[in-house]
Amino acid sequence: MPDLFQVVTVAEARARLGAHIVPLSRREVIPLHEALDRVLAEELRSPVDLPAFPRSTVDGFAVRAVDTYGASESLPAYLTLCGEVPMGRAPEFTVTSGEAALIHTGGMLPSGSDSVVMVEYTQRLDPTMIEVVRPVAIGENVIPVGEDVSRGDLLFPRGHRLRPQDLGGLAGVGIVRVPVVARPRVAILASGDEIIPADADVAPGQVRDINSYTIAALVRRAGGEPVLCGIAPDDPTILDRMARSALEGADLLVLSAGSSVSARDYTVRVIEALGAPGVLVHGVAIHPGKPTIIAVADERPVFGLPGNPVSAIIAFGLFVAPALRRLQGALEVDPPTVQAVLTLNIASKPGREDFVPVRLERRDGALRAEPVFGKSNLIYTLAHADGLVRVPLDLSGLYAGDTVEVVLF
Numbered sequence: 001m002p003d004l005f006q007v008v009t010v011a012e013a014r015a016r017l018g019a020h021i022v023p024l025s026r027r028e029v030i031p032l033h034e035a036l037d038r039v040l041a042e043e044l045r046s047p048v049d050l051p052a053f054p055r056s057t058v059d060g061f062a063v064r065a066v067d068t069y070g071a072s073e074s075l076p077a078y079l080t081l082c083g084e085v086p087m088g089r090a091p092e093f094t095v096t097s098g099e100a101a102l103i104h105t106g107g108m109l110p111s112g113s114d115s116v117v118m119v120e121y122t123q124r125l126d127p128t129m130i131e132v133v134r135p136v137a138i139g140e141n142v143i144p145v146g147e148d149v150s151r152g153d154l155l156f157p158r159g160h161r162l163r164p165q166d167l168g169g170l171a172g173v174g175i176v177r178v179p180v181v182a183r184p185r186v187a188i189l190a191s192g193d194e195i196i197p198a199d200a201d202v203a204p205g206q207v208r209d210i211n212s213y214t215i216a217a218l219v220r221r222a223g224g225e226p227v228l229c230g231i232a233p234d235d236p237t238i239l240d241r242m243a244r245s246a247l248e249g250a251d252l253l254v255l256s257a258g259s260s261v262s263a264r265d266y267t268v269r270v271i272e273a274l275g276a277p278g279v280l281v282h283g284v285a286i287h288p289g290k291p292t293i294i295a296v297a298d299e300r301p302v303f304g305l306p307g308n309p310v311s312a313i314i315a316f317g318l319f320v321a322p323a324l325r326r327l328q329g330a331l332e333v334d335p336p337t338v339q340a341v342l343t344l345n346i347a348s349k350p351g352r353e354d355f356v357p358v359r360l361e362r363r364d365g366a367l368r369a370e371p372v373f374g375k376s377n378l379i380y381t382l383a384h385a386d387g388l389v390r391v392p393l394d395l396s397g398l399y400a401g402d403t404v405e406v407v408l409f
């Protein structure tokens with residue numbers, strides 16, 4: 001067990017942990033409307049063609065394209081109306097040569113027709129006859145059977161995290177119950193003699209528990225089920241007892257604070273004693289978040305996040321969220337990023353990655369990232385930011401005007 005920090009890079013820390021992550025085998029079948037952000041436990045294939053029948057994409061007339069070839073304003077094609085396509089039902093007539101049927105957007109093409117002329121390019125001459133002033137090609141303004149997906153097509157692979165459009169896609173093919181990986185249960189234990197519940201009155205020297213709230217919310221975002229285990233005092237015996245009890249029945253444990261090197265920072269020893277192989281990392285070459293502890297206790301990842309609220313959030317994003325996604329077998333584990341132009345210089349030290357909160361603003365058509373500087377204890381530096389800019393390990397800073405990558409919250 002390392003006594004003091006032996007910092008490793010983010011990549012090294014992730015690799016050490018990654019080697020120990022065993023995806024959860026628990027799964028459940030849940031209603032589609034509850035499946036947002038859940039990870040598929042198996043691949044899904046389409047049981048049907050979508051659409052199941054050829055559909056018009058416009059309001060107009062279903063025709064045989066050949067009957068419109070050469071049509072123009074000066075030499076229109078004359079077609080006889082043979083019916084109107086009802087919505088929600090199959091038309092009971094056929095379009096034969098020289099005929100057209102009134103059809104609405106989304107309606108089913110009658111047999112015999114192969115295209116649709118937009119109503120704008122027609123004129124009603126009398127109740128039974130229209131003239132067409134523009135030709136259409138076969139298939140024009142039509143969605144053929146199976147254009148969206150065909151029966152048997154792979155809809156989503158196992159490990160795909162379901163987004164709103166995916167739920168719509170599953171509804172479209174009639175899949176209303178989905179097999180997903182169980183939510184990892186995440187025990188959260190705050191610590192510190194000065195930390196009191198957020199609803200309590202503060203005495204001088206005390207601070208309200210911020211981290212339990214941010215960590216629980218981050219857990220939920222990463223697909224986990226947070227279990228709040230309270231606030232442990234700076235007493236190794238009690239911290240040990242509370243950590244063991246928190247880990248019971250949990251898939252992952254997050255401890256807040258006590259990760260640094262002062263005499264009251266027992267967290268690393270408590271974590272080391274929770275199970276094998278124990279502490280894998282104590283100290284990462286990042287700022288803020290350097291004292292982060294990463295461990296595994298009997299196949300369950302355990303994290304000791306730095307007590308400073310900003311550090312805890314940043315370390316969570318780098319290590320805990322990807323681990324939670326990996327536990328669910330997710331294919332994508334990292335958050336989306338956007339490119340923006342930095343508005344102020346950011347200083348950094350080579351040999352560590354710096355993460356600086358930024359506010360995003362669109363000005364003159366370009367996305368601009370304005371740093372929100374502040375100490376890592378100040379939660380509002382993040383509350384008033386939209387994302388984080390990363391200063392790579394080998395740079396001594398970034399300059400105003402640089403195009404930077406912003407990790408979005």
Ligand SMILES: Nc1nc2c(c(=O)[nH]1)N[C@H]1C(S)=C(S)[C@@H](COP(=O)(O)OP(=O)(O)OC[C@H]3O[C@@H](n4cnc5c(N)ncnc54)[C@H](O)[C@@H]3O)O[C@H]1N2
Nearest residue numbers: 190192208209210211212257258259260265306307308311
């Ligand atoms: N001599 C050194 N001192 C410190 C170092 C160092 O390398 N040498 N590292 C600093 C860094 S960086 C950080 S980050 C912190 C890490 O501290 P700990 O993880 O040991 O946590 P604490 O000391 O208990 O708390 C730090 C800070 O955060 C506040 N805190 C803790 N829990 C909560 C909570 N649940 N909600 C709100 N605020 C919380 C706590 O009151 C402290 O202010 O160590 C530096 N020191």
Ligand code: MOO
Nearest residue numbers: 288289290311376
């Ligand atoms: O790295 Mo500490 O995590 O600066 O605040």
